[in-house]
Amino acid sequence: MKTENSFVCPIPIQQYPQVLLAHGGGGTLTHQLIEKMFLPAFGNPLLGARHDGAVFDAPGHRMAFTTDSYVVRPLFFPGGDIGALAVNGTVNDLAMCGARPLYLSAGFIIEEGLPMDTLWRVVQSMKRAADDAGVQLVTGDTKVVDRGKGDGIFINTSGIGAVRPGPAIVPSSVRAGDRILLSGDIGRHGIAIMAVREGLEFETTITSDCAPLAGIVAALLDAGIDIHCMRDLTRGGLASTLVEIAEATALQCEIEEVSVPVREEVRAACEILGFDPLYVANEGRFAAFIPPDQAERALDLMRQHPLGAGAEIIGTVKTGSPGLATLRSRIGATRVIDMLSGEQLPRIC
Amino acid sequence: MKTENSFVCPIPIQQYPQVLLAHGGGGTLTHQLIEKMFLPAFGNPLLGARHDGAVFDAPGHRMAFTTDSYVVRPLFFPGGDIGALAVNGTVNDLAMCGARPLYLSAGFIIEEGLPMDTLWRVVQSMKRAADDAGVQLVTGDTKVVDRGKGDGIFINTSGIGAVRPGPAIVPSSVRAGDRILLSGDIGRHGIAIMAVREGLEFETTITSDCAPLAGIVAALLDAGIDIHCMRDLTRGGLASTLVEIAEATALQCEIEEVSVPVREEVRAACEILGFDPLYVANEGRFAAFIPPDQAERALDLMRQHPLGAGAEIIGTVKTGSPGLATLRSRIGATRVIDMLSGEQLPRIC
Numbered sequence: 163m164k165t166e167n168s169f170v171c172p173i174p175i176q177q178y179p180q181v182l183l184a185h186g187g188g189g190t191l192t193h194q195l196i197e198k199m200f201l202p203a204f205g206n207p208l209l210g211a212r213h214d215g216a217v218f219d220a221p222g223h224r225m226a227f228t229t230d231s232y233v234v235r236p237l238f239f240p241g242g243d244i245g246a247l248a249v250n251g252t253v254n255d256l257a258m259c260g261a262r263p264l265y266l267s268a269g270f271i272i273e274e275g276l277p278m279d280t281l282w283r284v285v286q287s288m289k290r291a292a293d294d295a296g297v298q299l300v301t302g303d304t305k306v307v308d309r310g311k312g313d314g315i316f317i318n319t320s321g322i323g324a325v326r327p328g329p330a331i332v333p334s335s336v337r338a339g340d341r342i343l344l345s346g347d348i349g350r351h352g353i354a355i356m357a358v359r360e361g362l363e364f365e366t367t368i369t370s371d372c373a374p375l376a377g378i379v380a381a382l383l384d385a386g387i388d389i390h391c392m393r394d395l396t397r398g399g400l401a402s403t404l405v406e407i408a409e410a411t412a413l414q415c416e417i418e419e420v421s422v423p424v425r426e427e428v429r430a431a432c433e434i435l436g437f438d439p440l441y442v443a444n445e446g447r448f449a450a451f452i453p454p455d456q457a458e459r460a461l462d463l464m465r466q467h468p469l470g471a472g473a474e475i476i477g478t479v480k481t482g483s484p485g486l487a488t489l490r491s492r493i494g495a496t497r498v499i500d501m502l503s504g505e506q507l508p509r510i511c
Numbered sequence: 512m513k514t515e516n517s518f519v520c521p522i523p524i525q526q527y528p529q530v531l532l533a534h535g536g537g538g539t540l541t542h543q544l545i546e547k548m549f550l551p552a553f554g555n556p557l558l559g560a561r562h563d564g565a566v567f568d569a570p571g572h573r574m575a576f577t578t579d580s581y582v583v584r585p586l587f588f589p590g591g592d593i594g595a596l597a598v599n600g601t602v603n604d605l606a607m608c609g610a611r612p613l614y615l616s617a618g619f620i621i622e623e624g625l626p627m628d629t630l631w632r633v634v635q636s637m638k639r640a641a642d643d644a645g646v647q648l649v650t651g652d653t654k655v656v657d658r659g660k661g662d663g664i665f666i667n668t669s670g671i672g673a674v675r676p677g678p679a680i681v682p683s684s685v686r687a688g689d690r691i692l693l694s695g696d697i698g699r700h701g702i703a704i705m706a707v708r709e710g711l712e713f714e715t716t717i718t719s720d721c722a723p724l725a726g727i728v729a730a731l732l733d734a735g736i737d738i739h740c741m742r743d744l745t746r747g748g749l750a751s752t753l754v755e756i757a758e759a760t761a762l763q764c765e766i767e768e769v770s771v772p773v774r775e776e777v778r779a780a781c782e783i784l785g786f787d788p789l790y791v792a793n794e795g796r797f798a799a800f801i802p803p804d805q806a807e808r809a810l811d812l813m814r815q816h817p818l819g820a821g822a823e824i825i826g827t828v829k830t831g832s833p834g835l836a837t838l839r840s841r842i843g844a845t846r847v848i849d850m851l852s853g854e855q856l857p858r859i860c
Contacts, residue, residue: 188746188792189851212759213681214604214742215577217674220569228564229616229669230652255563267578269667271620303579305665307858313660318618318652320578320669325566332562393563397537410561443537502538509656 171282172198181276186306200302203285204292208265208300216265216300222324226261228252229320235509237280237314240354241369245287247445247511248317250374253295254394257376258448260331260383261323263295268302268319273312284315295374297321326383333410335390340479341457342415343450345378345464346371346472347423348400352442352507353431362434364427373446378467382450387460390451394444396511398502401440403449404487405501415487416496417477440489441502443510451479520631521547530625535655549651552634553641557614557649565614565649570673575610577601578669584858586629586663589703590718594636596794596860597666599723602644603743606725607797609680609732610672612644617651617668622661633664644723646670675732682759684739689828690806691764692799694727694813695720695821696772697749701791701856702780711783713776722795727816731799736809739800743793745860747851750789752798753836754850764836765845766826789838790851792859800828 173194184191201210208216232248242250249266256263268288272281292299329335354370356362375394382389393403400422404415424432424439432439446469452460457475464470487499522543533540550559557565581597591599598615605612617637621630641648678684703719705711724743731738742752749771753764773781773788781788795818801809806824813819836848 183857187851187857188751191852193850211681214607215575215610217573217575217608217610217679220572220574223569224566225569226564226566227614227616227671228650229618229667231618231620231654231667233620233654233656258563259566261564261566265576267576267669269578269580271580271582271665301577305580305582307582307662310659311662313656316620316665318578318580318667320616322576322671330566332560402537501542502536503540508532508536
């Protein structure tokens with residue numbers, strides 16, 4: 163059962179080069195997929211119980227529960243793939259609740275005809291990402307839809323985490339005076355995807371920032387930082403997070419344009435594509451709202467972590483314009499940041 | 512905010528007759544969908560926190576966690592729809608673990624162009640089913656895929672339940688001598704779906720058995736019945752459950768054909784369609800493995816519940832042919848029940 167480190171697909175590809183409708187039918191082919199591919203790849207006692215669900219001891223007094231479906235196109239992109247994204251995205255949602263991610267579910271919706279080897283690559287990637295993030299994949303489901311009624315593979319992951327004791331990490335904990343910290347440069351995930359789709363070539367390949375944030379968050383909490391609120395900057399980017407927090411708290415979130423790190427190649431790509439990096443999706447970046455007297459220490463802690471090396475303090479929560487997110491530009495002008503109205507980047511995650 | 516009892520779609524249909532890509536983009540249209548449709552429909556404090564995940568107190572010492580994606584076609588069928596199915600299916604998986612279902616997540620993958628009113632009907636149906644089953648929908652996610660890359664709507668639900676104290680309800684608890692109880696007639700869900708797809712007309716409409724099983728299971732457990740194992744009879748039907756339990760326990764599961772209730776119209780439809788009712792999916796039926804001295808009492812308890820009125824003792828666990836499921840026919844011959852090899856009914860759930 164050492165298939166997890168193997169690059170050979172455990173389903174005989176000569177016999178089943180593609181996923182068939184019957185692989186989702188609950189019969190022998192579903193059975194084979196579970197026994198030969200999923201169980202050995204993700205192998206753990208909870209999954210191995212082969213029951214309708216995973217049963218485990220409650221991981222603490224308070225728990226977090228979250229879900230996300232992943233429909234990214236293309237399935238593989240520089241810096242990641244749908245499998246890594248499906249694990250990291252849900253791990254990050256748990257981390258943003260101040261929870262230690264523990265258990266994930268995986269629901270696959272596969273289009274008939276998906277190359278079996280593609281499924282295997284995705285499964286291996288999920289396994290690696292789960293190991294990196296320290297979570298176990300404990301329950302799953304596979305459905306196959308007819309050709310032309312899906313798009314390769316969609317993955318839902320739901321996650322359970324143990325919430326640390328301490329004050330709730332929620333928008334309502336944010337206070338005027340809180341500093342807004344950003345864990346690193348923004349825009350790479352969205353631009354990496356778009357560059358592949360549009361066939362854009364740059365001197366250096368732009369890679370997604372896709373990564374699990376539970377470790378860097380734990381470093382802050384372990385050090386006693388009172389994080390008031392956190393958000394990972396996925397769909398809608400930094401801009402949407404700032405607008406959401408401003409609206410939820412009826413406070414003003416003001417950031418300094420000059421403080422927001424954007425790599426040169428990302429900025430160039432944004433100009434070509436007509437995007438504003440503030441709105442571009444990230445998959446390994448977050449914003450944290452931190453009491454002012456702890457902000458410098460939190461920044462140092464972030465920068466000591468590999469996923470926060472480029473962290474910056476980018477702004478402050480104020481009372482001046484309740485419910486608005488604002489940006490002070492390089493030349494000192496202030497403008498309101500709106501929520502994205504249309505669809506900038508479909509199927510980015 | 513009394514939209515949950517309203518039949519008027521809370522999104523202005525003149526303006527947005529169909530779901531757009533931007534409804535999944537994380538901007539203002541996603542925001543509108545969440546604020547106007549999902550939050551009022553499913554409204555509860557956990558969902559209302561608008562956070563990346565739901566945070567709640569651990570519901571007990573042991574917990575169950577399960578996931579399922581629903582891709583049924585058509586979306587609406589006699590006796591149910593994809594929304595009711597998505598709630599009941601996951602509630603039932605939790606019930607089969609001996610858990611009281613508490614919290615559900617919902618992940619929507621919507622095809623661009625889905626009529627907004629269809630989404631609203633599905634959401635209302637989920638709300639009704641969740642109320643009936645006593646679960647709360649506490650976290651969710653919406654993705655929209657481009658036209659032709661999905662099929663109306665797919666729904667993933669994951670669920671968390673509190674496992675009752677007592678011996679584990681798992682295949683490894685099954686013992687030789689256990690009686691096999693079936694909670695009612697089989698085959699209706701699968702045949703209801705196929706009748707719609709094939710345009711078959713019968714004298715009476717065959718309706719799906721789609722229903723939440725947590726109540727009838729609780730009635731058994733509350734009365735002190737030592738359920739050794741349970742399975743709801745979804746994809747692959749009764750046959751697949753018997754094969755799985757026989758294989759997992761290395762015991763023989765023998766059933767009497769004459770004891771398995773199948774409605775006359777279902778039997779007739781199966782003959783027309785070339786199906787064996789043993790393999791047809793159900794969404795409100797389960798098999799329970801019960802110690803012999805408690806079997807009659809368990810049967811009485813089942814029959815007292817509206818969802819178990821047609822319950823029967825259909826067979827016995829034996830040691831004779833380890834790992835095999837067998838059926839004694841009306842004329843006394845015994846045959847082996849195989850797992851379904853191909854795909855009998857695609858996209859049944």
